[in-house]
Amino acid sequence: MxxxxxxxxxxxxxxxxxxxxxxxxxxxxxxxxxxxxxxxxxxxxxxxxxxxxxxxxxxxxxxxxxxxxxxxxxxxxxxxxxxxxxxxxxxxxxxxxxxxxxxxxxxxxxxxxxxxxxxxxxMRRFDADYRRLKAVIDTGTLGAPLMYYSKHRNASVPEGLYTSDMPLNDTLVHDADISRWLLSDEVTGVEVRVPRRSSRGKDLRDPVLVLLHMASGALVDVEISVNIGYGYDIRGEVSCEAGVAALPNRPAAVVTDAHGIRQAIPEDWRERFIxxxxxxxxxxxxxxxxxxxxxxxAWDGYAATLVADAALRAVDSGRLEAVGMIAKPALYS
Missing domain, CATH: 3.40.50.720 (NAD(P)-binding Rossmann-like Domain)
Known part of the structure; x- marks a missing residue:
């Protein structure tokens, strides 16, 4: 049916x-x-x-x-x-x-x-590579996760349609959600640092570095670059007590010619996460x-919204901004 x-x-x-x-x-x-x-x-x-x-x-x-x-x-x-x-x-x-x-x-x-x-x-929770990475973390063979590095790079974004706040209130939600899911943890605080701006983004605040403080004490380092130029590059690596586990490079044909040895990279989100x-x-x-x-x-949507709100506060204040959540209803346990 x-x-x-x-x-x-x-x-x-x-x-x-x-x-x-x-x-x-x-x-x-x-x-x-x-x-x-x-x-x-x-x-x-x-x-x-x-x-x-x-x-x-x-x-x-x-x-x-x-x-x-x-x-x-x-x-x-x-x-x-x-x-x-x-x-x-x-x-x-x-x-x-x-x-x-x-x-x-x-x-x-x-x-x-x-x-x-x-x-x-x-959708990242349904990606086979992320699911395998979570399986490694959940087995406990590497010990407790201490740090997670999440890299989110776009080749470019539409000029005039993408604002300086969007990396934090639109893009960051994916990294916040996948970090919570991989580490089985909640975000308790957010810091944001803005390095030298890329000339490719003109007046756009890009790139940004976001540090998520987790309830367990683990830290998540998120890099968001939305005008990196070369492609759509998503990376993730967890550092644990007894080892490191990382997402693999996406498989692609290896080309060898006068310019060297190289592999293609996805052009956008549709290709990477289809x-x-x-x-x-x-x-x-x-x-x-x-x-x-x-x-x-809806609880996960709520958590991501709180992280984005805290990141927007943090980019203005320059300080660690707390994330305060209500008690989790039994429906979402």
């Missing part, structure tokens, strides 16, 4: 997920779409799918069993609350919401409903078909 899905937001990521749900994966049918740009929604809609004028109309559609949210971040809260009220499992691209207060309202609504419905799009995106939706489809969610939760 196929899961009937409605997609809210048909921009770049929404279109890529529609492609994934219609051409790559099984057990799912996109039956409805919505976008503030009706022409774009019409163009993105698969054959036979309804185009709804509003997100509320899509969520209320009795033919829609589960929802995928790919809209603008500030719109997520209202759309998530509508899905929870309707009892429909929902996959929400990051950021889950854009403020701590909004995150708490999502958590309160889901706890009141009594069942997990929200999954947040932290298998992870596919896998996160495979697992979401199974869970949503059972009326629930099992991947990164």
């Amino acid at each position: 196929s899961l009937n899905v409605g997609v809210i937001g048909t921009g770049m990521i929404g279109q890529d997920h529609i492609r994934r749900l219609t051409r790559v994966l099984s057990g799912v049918t996109v039956v409805a779409v919505n976008d503030m740009d009706q022409a774009r929604a019409q163009a993105a809609a698969p054959a036979g799918a309804k185009v709804h004028p509003t997100p509320d109309a899509l969520v209320a559609d009795p033919d829609v069993q589960a929802v995928v949210i790919c809209s603008w971040g500030p719109a997520h809260e209202e759309q998530l609350l509508a899905c929870i009220a309707a009892g429909k499992p929902v996959f929400c691209e990051k950021p889950m919401v854009t403020s701590e207060a909004a995150a708490l309202r999502i958590i309160e609504a889901e706890v009141a409903f009594g069942r997990r419905l929200v999954q947040v799009g932290f 298998e992870a995106y596919d896998q996160e939706f495979r697992e979401w489809i199974v869970a949503a078909g059972q009326g629930t969610a099992t991947g990164p939760s």
Whole structure:
């Protein structure tokens, strides 16, 4: 039996997920779409799918069993609350919401409903390399993790569409989430340092170094460079008491010529994490078909929001900024 899905937001990521749900994966049918740009929604809609004028109309559609949210971040809260009220499992691209207060309202609504419905799009947790790295950490053979180094490098970002705050409130959430997940730990404080700016980014605050203080005492060093020039380069290495474990270089053909020996590097996030995106939706489809969610939760979205907020405070203050969390509801244990 196929899961009937409605997609809210048909921009770049929404279109890529529609492609994934219609051409790559099984057990799912996109039956409805919505976008503030009706022409774009019409163009993105698969054959036979309804185009709804509003997100509320899509969520209320009795033919829609589960929802995928790919809209603008500030719109997520209202759309998530509508899905929870309707009892429909929902996959929400990051950021889950854009403020701590909004995150708490999502958590309160889901706890009141009594069942997990929200999954947040932290796709790195579904990447095979990250999963193998976590398995090494969890076995304990290397002892306790002491430090984790997370490198997040983009070749470039669109000029005028990417602001100086976005590395901290948009990009950092991935590194914060994967660090929490790998180390099975929570962030208690954030420091930010801004070195010499890259001339490639013009007036953009780039690169930035972020230090996450974990509850266990471990430290996470995050480098974010969004105009590195050469490609999309994601790295991770954990230093433990009795050894080190790191993500491998992505396999690619090795070219030897007059210029030397080299390997290709992914151009963007779609190339690097295409298998992870596919896998996160495979697992979401199974869970949503059972009326629930099992991947990164509203609690994880809340934690990432707090880290981003603390990083924005830290870049202005130059100090360690604390991350204070509410008691974790039993629903997310």
